[in-house]
Amino acid sequence: MTDIIRLLPDSVANQIAAGEVIQRPASLIKELIENSVDAGSTTIKIIIKDAGRTLVQIIDNGTGMSETDARLCFERHATSKIRKAEDLFSIHTKGFRGEAMASIAAVAMVELKTQKHEEEIGTLIEISGSKIEKQEPVSCQAGTNIAVKNLFYNVPARRKFLKSDKTELRHIINEFEKIAIAHHDIQFNLTSNDSEIFNLYPTNLRQRIIGLFGKNINPALVTIDTETSLTKLSGFIGKPEFARKTFGEQYFFINNRYMRHPYFHRAIMEAYENILTPDSIPSYFIFMEADPATIDVNIHPTKTEIKFENERMIWQIIHASVREAIGKFNISPSIDFNNEGIIDIPIANKNIQASPDIEIDRSFNPFREDDSYHRDPITINHGNRSNLDNWEKLYAGLESAGSNVKQGAVFTSNEPGRLLQIKNRYILSPVKSGLMLIDQKRAHERILFEKFMEAIESNNPQSQRTLFPEAIELSQADITILSEIEDDLKIIGFDVTYLGNNSVTINGYPSDSKNDDPSGMLEILLEEYKTTSQNLSSRPKERLAVAMARAAAIPYGRALVNEELREVFDALFACKTPNYSPTGKPVVNIITLEELDKRLK
Numbered sequence: 096m097t098d099i100i101r102l103l104p105d106s107v108a109n110q111i112a113a114g115e116v117i118q119r120p121a122s123l124i125k126e127l128i129e130n131s132v133d134a135g136s137t138t139i140k141i142i143i144k145d146a147g148r149t150l151v152q153i154i155d156n157g158t159g160m161s162e163t164d165a166r167l168c169f170e171r172h173a174t175s176k177i178r179k180a181e182d183l184f185s186i187h188t189k190g191f192r193g194e195a196m197a198s199i200a201a202v203a204m205v206e207l208k209t210q211k212h213e214e215e216i217g218t219l220i221e222i223s224g225s226k227i228e229k230q231e232p233v234s235c236q237a238g239t240n241i242a243v244k245n246l247f248y249n250v251p252a253r254r255k256f257l258k259s260d261k262t263e264l265r266h267i268i269n270e271f272e273k274i275a276i277a278h279h280d281i282q283f284n285l286t287s288n289d290s291e292i293f294n295l296y297p298t299n300l301r302q303r304i305i306g307l308f309g310k311n312i313n314p315a316l317v318t319i320d321t322e323t324s325l326t327k328l329s330g331f332i333g334k335p336e337f338a339r340k341t342f343g344e345q346y347f348f349i350n351n352r353y354m355r356h357p358y359f360h361r362a363i364m365e366a367y368e369n370i371l372t373p374d375s376i377p378s379y380f381i382f383m384e385a386d387p388a389t390i391d392v393n394i395h396p397t398k399t400e401i402k403f404e405n406e407r408m409i410w411q412i413i414h415a416s417v418r419e420a421i422g423k424f425n426i427s428p429s430i431d432f433n434n435e436g437i438i439d440i441p442i443a444n445k446n447i448q449a450s451p452d453i454e455i456d457r458s459f460n461p462f463r464e465d466d467s468y469h470r471d472p473i474t475i476n477h478g479n480r481s482n483l484d485n486w487e488k489l490y491a492g493l494e495s496a497g498s499n500v501k502q503g504a505v506f507t508s509n510e511p512g513r514l515l516q517i518k519n520r521y522i523l524s525p526v527k528s529g530l531m532l533i534d535q536k537r538a539h540e541r542i543l544f545e546k547f548m549e550a551i552e553s554n555n556p557q558s559q560r561t562l563f564p565e566a567i568e569l570s571q572a573d574i575t576i577l578s579e580i581e582d583d584l585k586i587i588g589f590d591v592t593y594l595g596n597n598s599v600t601i602n603g604y605p606s607d608s609k610n611d612d613p614s615g616m617l618e619i620l621l622e623e624y625k626t627t628s629q630n631l632s633s634r635p636k637e638r639l640a641v642a643m644a645r646a647a648a649i650p651y652g653r654a655l656v657n658e659e660l661r662e663v664f665d666a667l668f669a670c671k672t673p674n675y676s677p678t679g680k681p682v683v684n685i686i687t688l689e690e691l692d693k694r695l696k
Contacts, residue, residue: 116198119257120147120246121266123203126195127241128274131155134239137297138282141271145288146263148246148254156238159211165218166230169205171197201225202247208233208240224249261579268292268572272307273353276346276380279303292571300330304380308344309568309597312337315378317424321416325405326385328416332363333378334424335370340618342625343570344378349390351382354401362410366417374619381413514660519652522660529687535655536648537676538667539609543644544677545670546607547587551636558588558603565601566594567614573621574599580624583639591617608647620646641677 117123124141131139134157144150160168171194199205200222210217219233247254257263264287271293275283279300285293295306305313315337321328333344347354367377389404403409515523522533549555569577574597577584584591588605601613610616623642649655655663667673667682674683 116194117202117246119266120151120263121270123147123151123199123243123246124153124267125270125274126199127151127153127243128271130195131157131239132274132278132281134158136238136281138284140284140286142286143264143267143288146260147267148257148260148263150242150244151246152240152242154238154240156236159214159238160209160218161211161214162218162232165207165209165220166227168196168207169200169220169222169225169227197225199243202250202253204244204248206242206244208235210235210237212237259579261575265572265575265579268575272570272572273346275307276300276303277348277351277353277382300380300382304331308570311568312344312378316380317420319381319416319420321412321419323412325389326383326409326412328381328383328413330381331379332381332417332420335367335372335375335377338367338371338375338377340374340376340615340622342376342622343572344380345376346380348382349392349401350384350387352392352401356401358406359410359413362414363417366414366421370421379417383409385409514657514664516655516660519654522655522664524664526685529685529689529691532684532686533664533667534676534680534682535653535663536651537680537682538663538673539648540644540676540678541670541673541682542663542666543605543607543647544640545672547605547640547643548637550588551583551586551640554586558590559606559608560590560603561601561613564592565614566598567601567617568596568598569621571597576621576624580635580639583636584643587640587643589617589620589643605643605647609649609653610647616646644677 116126120143124143124147128139128141131153134155136155136157138156140154142150142152142154201224204223205221207220207222208217216232217235217237219229219231219235220227221229247257267287268285271283271285275281275293275295279302280297282297283293283295284291293307295303298306301313301316304316312333315333316331317334319328319330319332330348345360347356347359363377363379363381371377385403391402513524516535517523517532520535522535522538524531524533574593577591577593577599581591588603588607590601590603592600592602594600599617601617604613604616608616610619620642623645624638649663674681676682
């Protein structure tokens with residue numbers, strides 16, 4: 096029998112590794128900037144063209160490399176950061192695996208110029224697809240200048256799956272922001288297609304955050320500072336009134352390394368419990384310091400998922416620290432009122448009788464056995480018989496219902512039935528088989544989604560102008576999203592103008608919207624678009640329609656008058672797919688008579 100197992104060539108092995116480490120231009124930039132940070136750079140310049148497809152160039156003034164080091168850095172598992180396995184538990188640098196440069200060289204054309212400060216001549220290396228094309232001495236500035244050209248040129252399938260330039264640029268900005276926040280003592284300059292996006296000078300953490308997200312974030316920042324035997328916390332949390340509907344300003348760092356940690360995020364969200372409005376997300380920029388021996392940064396190639404030795408205890412520390420900061424700066428309400436069960440007391444009106452007139456028959460004897468005696472000891476004067484008629488009218492029509500319902504829900508007649516709203520969340524209507532329960536927000540999402548898709552397909556926008564155009568400041572990443580979907584936004588009725596300096600003005604919004612807060616709607620739209628963009632099976636225009644429908648739909652808690660209830664009800668069952676929201680969640684549920692009978696037994 097012939098042998099079938101073979102060792103992969105280094106070029107193929109590097110391309111496989113590149114699939115884990117270099118997923119898109121943003122991950123390439125992350126790896127290169129982190130190398131510059133590890134090299135002790137005080138100035139880092141990033142130049143990109145065509146969102147990184149054509150060129151990514153990083154220029155720094157770090158220590159630079161010798162000729163031998165410059166050649167070895169492209170070998171797989173060649174690193175200056177660790178020497179033995181134990182070193183993995185005392186890591187203070189960003190990179191350490193020795194995979195990044197080899198992975199980059201496997202899927203791109205790379206030109207490296209580097210020179211140590213104490214040397215007079217530098218080294219030039221050109222490499223394509225893991226193959227050395229040139230190596231020679233060169234005169235260059237001290238530090239490292241690396242240009243990565245034509246990313247994935249030799250892996251067309253990977254290049255084909257890259258998104259639009261605007262989408263890829265957004266991912267680049269997200270990665271850039273994480274590193275720029277963590278290293279506010281370094282000067283960063285980011286240029287895209289000869290247009291400067293960021294020029295950040297060394298400063299303190301607060302000023303770096305303002306430089307990235309705009310001056311409007313400054314009054315929202317509250318200092319957090321806690322030190323324990325397990326960890327030290329510092330940084331800022333956001334005041335509740337500045338919380339937004341979108342993610343984007345939530346950052347955890349451990350030993351100056353950005354990390355994703357849903358468990359710790361929940362600790363912060365629970366600290367804001369009963370303070371934030373529903374679906375709001377506070378900003379936070381929290382730096383944690385811990386003994387490297389108590390964390391594991393080696394569980395994922397991108398090194399953003401960190402495992403902690405004492406996760407539960409650190410969760411409690413984060414939760415308590417945030418609560419303390421909230422209380423210390425008096426940004427939480429002193430009394431948490433719960434409106435559940437509170438009775439509304441109407442304002443006094445002389446035309447309204449506050450209580451019924453009661454006439455008492457004082458001659459009545461309850462022990463008297465004379466049946467001829469007319470027992471009517473208490474007579475209640477309700478003022479007007481019409482009041483009783485109104486109560487009777489409340490139940491009139493409940494035996495009938497409205498329009499026909501698709502997919503099996505049949506009404507007893509074609510006459511409109513009475514619709515009731517429950518807890519400002521559900522719409523209730525009787526049907527032949529029992530009671531129909533409709534989720535009002537999901538129903539409106541379905542209605543708007545089909546209208547927006549029709550508007551997009553027919554290119555027929557329907558917009559209502561704002562009385563006073565509203566200005567809003569967004570992050571640079573959100574600005575890139577807006578520029579990415581700007582044309583389609585106008586088609587569905589959202590008119591936004593870019594003012595510069597991360598500010599936009601809202602001039603109009605979809606006429607069918609039930610959300611009367613355009614800026615809040617825009618924030619929800621951006622967050623929903625980010626979320627739906629994870630669904631690769633959806634077309635871009637469909638993703639936008641879903642995001643816009645969820646942003647513009649009737650929010651939970653909104654009381655609807657009878658005409659609005661009827662409008663939602665009729666429009667829902669005129670839809671092609673009334674039973675499910677655009678995201679696939681159920682809209683309609685029937686509570687059968689059998690279920691009702693069981694509950695009342």
